[in-house]
Structures are given as C-alpha cells and as structure tokens.
C-alpha cells in the first residue's frame with residue numbers, strides 16, 4: 001500500500017469533500033506545531049522543561065513548564081497565514097484575537113495545548129487536543145472585537161477536531177466530520193503517515209476507565225453503575241470488566257478509539273459547584289466529536305455533550321464517552 005501522508009490525505013479530502021483550502025492549511029499548521037511540541041516533550045530533563053512554572057492558569061491549576069511552552073508553540077504557529085480569526089486555550093484566561101486577521105480568518109481554534117499534565121514528569125503519555133469552529137460572520141464588525149462569545153458554539157458546530165498523542169508512537173488523530181483517521185509520525189521523514197483508516201469504537205466493551213479514588217464523592221447513579229461493573233459476571237451485567245486509568249484523557253480516549261471502552265469523569269462532591277473536572281470547549285467537545293464519528297457516544301450523564309450550549313470559555317462538564325452500549329446504560333441510570 002503506498003504511504004498516504006497527512007498532506008496528501010488533506011488534498012484528497014479537499015478534492016472529494018470540498019474541504020476549504022484554509023481549513024486544510026490550518027490542520028497542516030496544527031500538525032506541524034504538534035511535531036514541535038512532541039520534540040520539546042521528548043527532550044524531558046535534557047531540555048530543562050520538566051517541573052512547574054510556579055504559576056497558576058485560569059483554572060487555578062499549577063502550570064507545568066511544558067503547558068506554557070506548548071501553548072506558545074501553538075500561538076506562534078497559528079499567528080500568521082490568515083486562516084484564523086482567533087484562538088482560545090486552557091492556558092489563557094481570555095480568547096485571543098489575532099491582530100489584523102479578521103475578517104480574513106474564517107476559523108477559530110480552541111485547544112488544550114498539553115493534556116495529562118500530571119503525567120509529564122513521570123514519562124507517561126500526554127497529548128494536545130484541538131477543536132476548530134467557524135468564526136461567526138461579521139462578528140468583529142458588529143462588536144468591534146473578537147471576544148469569547150464568538151467561541152461559545154455547541155460542539156455540533158465543530159468543523160474539525162483531533163488530538164496528538166505523545167507516546168511510544170507519536171500520532172495525530174483527526175476528524176473533518178466524516179470518519180476518524182489516524183496518522184503515525186515517521187520520525188525519519190518528519191511526516192505524519194496514514195496508518196489507521198476509519199477508526200471505529202466497538203458498540204460493546206468489557207473495559208472502563210474512571211479515577212476510583214473519587215468513589216465516595218460520586219453521585220448515586222455512578223456509584224450504582226461502577227458497583228455493577230465491579231460485580232462482574234456474578235452481578236447484574238453478567239460480564240467481567242477490566243479497568244484502566246491513565247490520567248491523560250488523550251491516552252484513555254486513544255485506547256477507546258483503538259479497542260473500545262468507557263471513559264468516565266463524573267461530577268463529584270469534592271467541588272459540588274463544578275459540573276465536572278474536564279473542560280467542555282477544548283477537551284469534551286473535540287473528544288466527543290471523534291468518538292461519535294467513530295460510532296461511539298458521549299454524554300454528560302443527562303444529555304449529548306455536543307448539544308450543550310456553552311456559557312463560558314472554560315466551563316467544565318461531566319464526561320461519559322466511548323462504547324455506545326455502556327454510555328447509554330450509565331446515562332440511563334441518571335434518568336432515575
């Protein structure tokens with residue numbers, strides 16, 4: 001089989017699906033930025049990039065050096081080229097309007113520059129998550145600036161979503177809205193090569209992922225569901241389940257896209273005012289688009305994540321995503 005590079009795939013998509021050239025350009029720029037992030041991550045202690053900055057982001061989380069470095073790489077890469085009107089990031093309090101780009105820039109890029117930050121210093125897979133939205137027409141002309149309201153679109157409005165995972169292999173997983181494709185970085189050539197066509201999440205699974213240390217803080221439907229998983233074939237589900245928890249959403253989701261499974265980060269009583277830990281705009285929405293495009297499901301326990309109308313850039317959401325059978329079961333338990 002002849003090798004299909006990311007660039008060739010994007011050109012073919014442009015011809016066959018009329019993918020706009022500036023969207024193709026945007027994906028190419030993000031992919032190049034992810035290669036640069038991968039290079040910084042893989043240097044580790046040799047690059048003096050481990051450890052914390054001693055600063056906090058808008059989420060109140062301590063920023064790792066690589067969180068900030070990754071954010072800067074994505075900002076610098078996308079600053080030019082005219083394909084973007086603005087960007088928003090887990091690591092930036094406010095949305096960023098690229099000077100002089102609007103109305104040329106047709107898209108908005110939202111990203112988690114480095115996901116799984118607690119794993120950086122212990123050499124466990126981390127990644128970059130990104131989501132692409134159209135910039136509302138005439139937004140800046142009517143409002144005078146590109147503020148966060150332009151970004152507050154439900155996940156169904158995403159035109160593309162993906163992630164890079166920096167693990168034993170470096171991969172880019174991408175959807176443009178009609179299937180999920182996986183590209184593996186050929187380090188000698190420096191290019192992403194198509195290796196996983198049309199990735200699919202099996203409807204049923206015997207593997208779940210949740211941080212069990214929070215069990216006493218969960219709401220009843222989650223406590224009930226996880227106890228049934230743990231009861232195995234003697235329990236009501238009559239099946240033995242395996243468990244994984246990598247504490248990198250990118251790595252857990254990649255496993256699910258590769259062999260199925262269920263990922264859960266429910267709300268819990270530790271911070272009852274928060275609807276969950278993970279962020280809607282740059283974690284749950286892009287991952288939910290990928291999972292749905294691969295035949296899986298994604299809810300917040302009561303509704304489809306992609307239908308949620310965002311109210312703020314960094315709002316959090318509970319996440320149940322993966323094999324449809326189990327997502328529907330645990331969501332059903334929330335319906336009382």
Ligand SMILES: O=P(O)(O)OC[C@H]1O[C@](O)(COP(=O)(O)O)[C@@H](O)[C@@H]1O
Pocket residue numbers: 061090112114115116117118211247248249250277
């Ligand atoms: O450490 P916990 O509570 O298990 O949470 C792990 C989750 O937090 C995250 O690391 C949050 O993402 P960031 O690292 O980008 O903040 C997810 O990747 C992961 O699924």
Ligand SMILES: [Mg+2]
Pocket residue numbers: 112114115116249283
């Ligand atoms: Mg994250």
Ligand SMILES: [Mg+2]
Pocket residue numbers: 067090112113114115116117
């Ligand atoms: Mg992050």
